[in-house]
Amino acid sequence: MEGTMRVMALHAPGQPLREERWPIPHPGPQEVLLRVRACAVCRTDLHLVDGELPRPKLPVVPGHEIVASVAEVGSEVLGLEPGTRVGVPWLGWTCGQCRFCVSGRENLCDFARFTGYQVDGGYAEYTLAHHAFCFPLPPGLDDAHAAPLMCAGLIGYRSLRMAGAGARLGMYGFGAAAHLLIQVARHRGRRVFAFT
Template identity: 65%
Template sequence: MRAMRFHGKGIPLRLEWVPVPTPGPRQVLLRVHACGLCRTDLHIVDAELTDPKLPLIPGHQIVATVEAMGDGVEGFAPGDRVGVPWLGSTCNECRNCRSGRENLCEKARFTGYHIDGGFAEYAVADYRFCFPIPAGYPDRQAAPLLCAGLIGYRCLRMAGDAEHLGLYGFGAAAHILVQVARWQGRKVYAFTRPGDVKGQEFARAMGADWAGGSADLPPEPLDAAVIFAPDGALVPAALRATAKGGTVVCGGIHMSEIPAFPYELLWGERVVRSVANLTRADGEEFLALAPQVPVRTEVAAFALEEANEALNALRNGAFNGAAVIVVRDTD
């Protein structure tokens, strides 16, 4: 099969021919249709996440059909369309797993990081960590739901019942989350890079009540803010815009150093917290919710062999919404 593989920092992904994987116990062999591109993929190839398997097939927002099954697979059959997220396996035994916090499992393994992912024509995955894809979503529109959507949804849950919600960094996750938040009756304030008029127009078109630069203050104090951009300087900026008792949620897996800020910004029972990974319960809840909204994803499509160009486009903010690697065009 064809696969785009990562061999180490500073080396572009290589299009290579590799054997089609064989499913082991509790694994499904998947024929990949599409795989969403995520900022986490950039953190991996830029070596900001430092423990990938090498060589590695990246990609963790996989939409595929089941081709074959290993022993012990239940609930799926050949031809079923499934989605594969970032969380690839857990130990199911540690304190975190037993308490419903499998996203914090110390032995967790992640798709497209520890496990070969979806920048390839085939992949294998543990069936227990796969989700049925909601009907009505074409492959390329479904792919961003599997990380941008799931992480955004978990961030929204951590934001509580905030009526006035700020979103810092209006990319793949925020363009999904704004739709869910507005459907829930919240007011949404979008923050982009200063001067990014195009991004602010896109945010308003997706439902934001207001859009401005990351250094701006919104017209009303925020009850909560979610930071998706990996810029630590946004933490004090978000605190400055957040009312007493509010929460600032850091939704990324990696962020640059947070600069010192005066205690006054945190005082007043404000909270700063992170969101790590996802649970399978998050996936089940969000994928049931998405068709009700209904969530609409804006997608820039790239061919498999264009994965490096897609990564550069993401790095440079060259598109609105989400990027998707189309492996098998069925839409």
């Protein structure tokens, strides 16, 4: 795909995002080009803009709660076709070989790259993503409601899985992840206690 796209770019911590025109990127062999449909705002995006995250790629397009349609696929991508609606999370790439990756704890990979921080994110008309970190989304969930599930929803669900299946669930804090997690826990008939 040729042409330019609108982006909201961060050039320096503590500065406002700037609307700019950038060339539409081309996907590498294991990447997909995505047409962004929605991108939610996470507190981590604000930490990035405020300069509270070290060594971001600059300039960078923030945004890691992305809902998008596949526009183009790289030469090695299987299973994702143009038009497929996907979600893209904060975790944008891992090595796949370290002790964390091979034990299902890839979120701890020392070599991980993060969407909207070390790779450009969803505050743009198009973005690139590694195919292994794109999740096909069901048709019954609209874009605006699906986007927060790509961060707060994933974090909450991972925590719920790790907590086990007891009748009671205790949570420390009540942010976006807890807000979503409590709804799932209550749906499953669990008693929930939040500690703040």
